[in-house]
Amino acid sequence: MGADHARRIHEVISGARVSAVVDVDAARAEAVAARVGGCPAHTDPAAAMAAADVDAVLIASPGAAHEAALLAALDRDLPVLCEKPLTPDTASALRVLQAEQKLGRRRIQVGFMRRYDTEYIELHRLLRTGRLGRPLLLHHRHRNAASPSGWTSDMLIRDSVAHEADITRWLLDQEITAVTVLRPTPSAHAPDGLQDPQFVILETADGAIADVEIFVNCGFGYQVQAEAVCERGTARVGDGHAMVTHTAGRWGGTIAQDYLERFHAAYDREVQAWVDATRRGETTGPTAWDGYVAAAVCEAGVRSLTEGGRVEVELAERPALYG
Numbered sequence: 677m678g679a680d681h682a683r684r685i686h687e688v689i690s691g692a693r694v695s696a697v698v699d700v701d702a703a704r705a706e707a708v709a710a711r712v713g714g715c716p717a718h719t720d721p722a723a724a725m726a727a728a729d730v731d732a733v734l735i736a737s738p739g740a741a742h743e744a745a746l747l748a749a750l751d752r753d754l755p756v757l758c759e760k761p762l763t764p765d766t767a768s769a770l771r772v773l774q775a776e777q778k779l780g781r782r783r784i785q786v787g788f789m790r791r792y793d794t795e796y797i798e799l800h801r802l803l804r805t806g807r808l809g810r811p812l813l814l815h816h817r818h819r820n821a822a823s824p825s826g827w828t829s830d831m832l833i834r835d836s837v838a839h840e841a842d843i844t845r846w847l848l849d850q851e852i853t854a855v856t857v858l859r860p861t862p863s864a865h866a867p868d869g870l871q872d873p874q875f876v877i878l879e880t881a882d883g884a885i886a887d888v889e890i891f892v893n894c895g896f897g898y899q900v901q902a903e904a905v906c907e908r909g910t911a912r913v914g915d916g917h918a919m920v921t922h923t924a925g926r927w928g929g930t931i932a933q934d935y936l937e938r939f940h941a942a943y944d945r946e947v948q949a950w951v952d953a954t955r956r957g958e959t960t961g962p963t964a965w966d967g968y969v970a971a972a973v974c975e976a977g978v979r980s981l982t983e984g985g986r987v988e989v990e991l992a993e994r995p996a997l998y999g
């Protein structure tokens with residue numbers, strides 16, 4: 677993801693350039709740096725942030741490494757675009773919130789890129805108009821062709837359903853209050869011991885229900901879909917019907933194979949929005965609070981997955997900085 681964002685800043689985004697690349701794996705850092713014009717490559721994030729020509733930081737290391745990098749960036753008062761998850765758990769997310777509050781202004785945008793996807797934006801707008809009436813249900817499907825090696829059952833929640841935790845709150849403008857995770861018999865194509873698929877039920881403060889099918893070894897491609905069921909109609913996004921062919925007695929289209937293909941335009945808009953806001957001296961988009969709430973929802977989800985039953989989401993009081 678980091679290599680793709682570096683390419684994006686180098687090739688697509690206006691108003692920014694890649695001035696340093698960091699990876700604990702020196703060879704990877706050097707390879708990416710070479711592809712974006714030969715900037716310095718580092719293995720230590722703090723050392724890279726100390727460079728005079730670093731004005732902003734994009735974090736795309738694994739979630740467990742985000743807290744240290746975020747705190748180092750906030751320490752230098754640098755604007756940050758941090759890939760989801762903000763951090764993998766609420767304790768570390770709260771530490772990040774505290775550090776940002778100390779600065780007294782927002783510095784962190786979290787990489788929930790679906791908020792920049794044109795289809796999700798259209799659905800968000802439609803729901804705001806009230807034309808369909810009150811949303812009652814939200815059906816999400818989230819399918820990956822195959823899980824990366826080493827994936828564990830909790831990662832389906834923390835790494836994948838984190839997106840639905842965020843987009844459900846954003847679409848419905850309601851907090852998620854409880855999570856129940858159901859465990860169907862795993863697919864024969866899932867690695868041994870991986871609970872895949874899972875069926876996640878999210879309850880919201882105003883009584884709507886969102887369900888998420890998360891299936892990370894579906895085999896056939898990458899699909900992210902959402903259907904809002906409202907009092908006066910339904911609206912659905914993510915069918916991917918860009919071009920439909922009719923030939924030899926059949927009709928059909930193609931299925932994206934990964935998130936880079938499906939969401940490439942959303943990532944472009946997300947990073948451009950971050951760069952534009954940074955140049956204006958502002959921070960916009962999903963907040964560190966949104967990242968914290970997603971972590972809290974996922975934490976409840978992982979408890980439901982491991983202990984069974986319905987788990988309520990516990991949230992800290994929302995600090996004034998986050999409105």
Ligand SMILES: NC(=O)C1=CN([C@@H]2O[C@H](COP(=O)(O)OP(=O)(O)OC[C@H]3O[C@@H](n4cnc5c(N)ncnc54)[C@H](O)[C@@H]3O)[C@@H](O)[C@H]2O)C=CC1
Nearest residue numbers: 677678698699700701704736737738739741759760761935
């Ligand atoms: N928004 C989206 O759709 C997606 C977001 N992501 C997010 O992007 C982040 C990275 O994910 P991937 O690229 O899939 O992981 P990856 O494992 O493919 O790459 C992570 C890289 O970070 C390096 N690294 C590990 N610890 C580090 C540290 N402390 N400091 C600097 N570099 C470190 C690794 O050597 C590796 O090169 C994660 O937060 C993930 O959740 C990933 C895929 C899609």
Ligand SMILES: O=C1[C@@H](O)[C@H](O)[C@@H](O)[C@H](O)[C@H]1O
Nearest residue numbers: 760818820835836839892935
């Ligand atoms: O964020 C992402 C990955 O980390 C995650 O592994 C995938 O399931 C998601 O679809 C993708 O958007």
